[in-house]
Amino acid sequence: MSKLLIFSILFLSVTIFICMFRAVKGPSAADRLIAINVIGTKTIVLILIVSFLIHETYFVDVAIVYALISFLSSIIIAKFIENSGGKNI
Amino acid sequence: MKDIIVTIFLLGGLFFFMVGTLGIIRFPDVFTRAHSASKCDTLGAILCLSSLVMLEGLNLVSLKIILILVFVWIASPTATHLIAKAEYTRLASLAKINGVKKHEDI
Numbered sequence: 001m002s003k004l005l006i007f008s009i010l011f012l013s014v015t016i017f018i019c020m021f022r023a024v025k026g027p028s029a030a031d032r033l034i035a036i037n038v039i040g041t042k043t044i045v046l047i048l049i050v051s052f053l054i055h056e057t058y059f060v061d062v063a064i065v066y067a068l069i070s071f072l073s074s075i076i077i078a079k080f081i082e083n084s085g086g087k088n089i
Numbered sequence: 090m091k092d093i094i095v096t097i098f099l100l101g102g103l104f105f106f107m108v109g110t111l112g113i114i115r116f117p118d119v120f121t122r123a124h125s126a127s128k129c130d131t132l133g134a135i136l137c138l139s140s141l142v143m144l145e146g147l148n149l150v151s152l153k154i155i156l157i158l159v160f161v162w163i164a165s166p167t168a169t170h171l172i173a174k175a176e177y178t179r180l181a182s183l184a185k186i187n188g189v190k191k192h193e194d195i
Contacts, residue, residue: 082175
């Protein structure tokens with residue numbers, strides 16, 4: 001079971017790096033924001049798998065706070081894009 | 090038996106993460122990328138977290154993980170919807186500023 005968890009961590013890290021490509025290159029701000037949102041979800045799963053791997057249960061609280069802050073930042077930046085008045089920021 | 094179910098769910102979640110990432114890289118538009126990212130947010134995260142719940146058993150930690158699962162399931166499609174709506178509003182106001190009357194070749 002430990003080997004499966006390590007494989008999952010490595011796989012998620014590789015997909016996070018592939019998403020980082022879109023977050024750097026993306027033509028508009030919404031592309032970057034979508035990529036950042038997916039990276040946040042993957043990071044929540046990554047933190048939980050690490051907490052199961054090293055048998056530390058307090059990482060679950062870190063994952064809860066990360067989920068809350070990630071949702072809040074997505075909403076704020078989406079509002080900022082909506083009010084930007086047509087400029088490509 | 091428990092290990093087999095946990096392995097199947099975790100690998101299924103990783104498969105959906107891979108497919109969503111592939112869609113984010115390959116699709117040509119913001120809205121199609123939002124569609125692919127929403128798959129990645131809901132189904133991949135739900136399968137991975139429910140496999141971790143099955144691995145842990147029923148105690149306080151798994152209740153916290155179920156709380157994260159419900160929150161991600163509600164909040165992530167909402168965030169994707171807000172991003173797509175913001176981009177649509179931006180494009181509409183851009184067309185209004187530049188005097189676009191009809192769209193060609195979309």
